[in-house]
Amino acid sequence: MTKPYFGDGDKLLPQDIRRAYGGQAVIEGVMFAGKHVNVTAVRRKNDEIVFYEVPSVSKPWVQRLKKIPLVRGVVGIIESSAKGSQHLNFSMEAYAEDETSETKDNKADSNAQAATIDVTKESKEEKKSGGWSISMVVGVAVAGVLSFIFGKLIFTAVPAALEELLFAGVFSNKIGHNLLEGLIKIILLLTYLYFISMTPLIKRLFQYHGAEHKVISAYEAGEDLTVRNVQKYSRLHYRCGSSFIVFTVIVGVVIYSLPIFTWDSIWERVYIRILLLPVVLGISYEVLKWTNALRDIPVLRYLGYPGLWLQLLTTKEPQDEQVAVSIASFNRMRELEQQMTKA
Numbered sequence: 548m549t550k551p552y553f554g555d556g557d558k559l560l561p562q563d564i565r566r567a568y569g570g571q572a573v574i575e576g577v578m579f580a581g582k583h584v585n586v587t588a589v590r591r592k593n594d595e596i597v598f599y600e601v602p603s604v605s606k607p608w609v610q611r612l613k614k615i616p617l618v619r620g621v622v623g624i625i626e627s628s629a630k631g632s633q634h635l636n637f638s639m640e641a642y643a644e645d646e647t648s649e650t651k652d653n654k655a656d657s658n659a660q661a662a663t664i665d666v667t668k669e670s671k672e673e674k675k676s677g678g679w680s681i682s683m684v685v686g687v688a689v690a691g692v693l694s695f696i697f698g699k700l701i702f703t704a705v706p707a708a709l710e711e712l713l714f715a716g717v718f719s720n721k722i723g724h725n726l727l728e729g730l731i732k733i734i735l736l737l738t739y740l741y742f743i744s745m746t747p748l749i750k751r752l753f754q755y756h757g758a759e760h761k762v763i764s765a766y767e768a769g770e771d772l773t774v775r776n777v778q779k780y781s782r783l784h785y786r787c788g789s790s791f792i793v794f795t796v797i798v799g800v801v802i803y804s805l806p807i808f809t810w811d812s813i814w815e816r817v818y819i820r821i822l823l824l825p826v827v828l829g830i831s832y833e834v835l836k837w838t839n840a841l842r843d844i845p846v847l848r849y850l851g852y853p854g855l856w857l858q859l860l861t862t863k864e865p866q867d868e869q870v871a872v873s874i875a876s877f878n879r880m881r882e883l884e885q886q887m888t889k890a
Contacts, residue, residue, distance in 0.1 A: 568763055568877070569786065571631045572756035573638035574748070577873040578631065579759070579880040583887040587634040588876030590868065592645040596875050599637040600883060601630070620832025621825050703799075703824055704817045706731040711813040722804045729800040736792065740860045750863060757782030758865035758873035760858075772874045774867050782862040785839040789861040790854020794831040794838075797853070802827055 570579040576589035580603065587599040605613070605626065613619045613626075710728040718724050743749045764780040765772060802808070802823055810816040838851035865873070 567786070568766070568880075569627075570759040570763065570873075570876075571627075571634065572752050572759055573635045574642045574752065575755070575872075576638050577755050577759045577762075577876045578634040579762075579877050580627070580630070581880045581884040584880060584883045585630055585634065586876055586880040586883065587637060588872050588879065589638050589641050590872050591641060592648075596872055597641065598876070598879055599634060600879070601633060603630070616833060617826075617829035620829040623832065624828060700821060700824070702732065702735075703820045706735060707817050707820050708813055711816055721809065725800045725803045728803070729796050732796050732799075736796075736857075737860065740857075744860060744863075751869075753861060753863040754865040754869050755873065757862035758869045760784040760787065760862060761865065761870060762873045762877050766877065772878065774870050774874065777870050777874060778865075778867065782864060783855045783858045785842045785851045785855070786835065787854065787858055787861075789858045790838075790851060791831055791835050793854045793857050794834045795827055798831045798834060799823075799827045802830070 568579060568581065570577055572578075573587055573589065575591075576587055578585060578587040578599075583603055585601045585603050588596050589599070590596050609622060609626065612622045706728050709731055710724060714724065714727055717727075744753060758777075760782050761777045761780045762772065763786075764784060765777045768780070770776045770780075799820075803820065808819055808823070810819055835854075838847075838854075841847040842851055
């Protein structure tokens with residue numbers, strides 16, 4: 548097996564030039580989030596790339612919360628889950644439309660007109676844009692947040708309950724039980740990721756995930772964003788949400804092992820885990836930012852490696868056409884960012 552490349556030797560630019568952008572893989576495309584706008588590029592069956600553009604607007608009180616350490620992590624995660632769900636559903640709608648058209652007949656190319664959905668000037672009034680309305684967007688955002696919360700609750704409660712049921716009385720101290728709980732979480736996570744990565748659709752999604760990382764790394768290194776240049780970079784990145792998942796497990800073990808958090812029954816144990824979930828998420832977010840800030844220091848860079856190892860499952864090497872879509876999304880986001888900054 549080829550040893551993974553973690554970015555050693557990347558040319559770095561001053562921090563004010565290397566603005567920290569994030570993104571997300573979607574079905575047959577990539578979303579990039581800027582300060583003012585989020586853009587998704589999706590490749591349709593006829594090879595045309597279409598865009599979904601949504602202004603990145605937060606309430607003033609949300610912006611204030613995002614400046615508070617520990618709190619900003621939870622707020623940012625919920626906000627990104629809501630926005631990410633909109634873009635993921637746009638890509639799913641485009642994919643389903645292509646699949647349906649192809650099933651009905653082979654004339655999709657002549658009948659379908661690729662539409663660029665632009666809602667950067669969306670008013671408060673409910674209006675349709677490419678089949679989407681304000682109520683639909685809000686509904687998708689709420690569904691995304693709820694599914695994220697539900698998923699985190701399940702992933703937090705089930706390992707704790709399993710460990711309590713299977714290994715009750717094995718250790719005389721809480722630390723041993725918490726370590727086993729963390730191990731169960733990792734096993735469940737790796738098993739889940741392995742099996743879903745075997746499906747063709749998810750494999751392509753993970754390839755787009757790798758393309759997203761490559762584009763960000765190439766941009767941060769000051770490269771011209773061509774397919775050839777971008778493909779030189781690693782598909783792994785320190786700021787990835789996959790790394791965040793690993794840190795939630797590690798931080799959880801530490802937090803749950805503190806002497807002030809004790810339990811006498813399986814229900815108390817699960818209850819405590821759920822109550823502490825925002826704390827674990829908040830601290831994990833800070834740890835992720837910390838490891839990213841230290842990634843260029845020879846010894847301390849290894850702190851981020853567990854998250855990079857997990858990305859070996861959640862990313863795949865992208866094809867050139869997938870990298871091209873990722874570049875198109877990033878360039879369009881940057882173009883709109885510049886326009887909005889000048890306005």
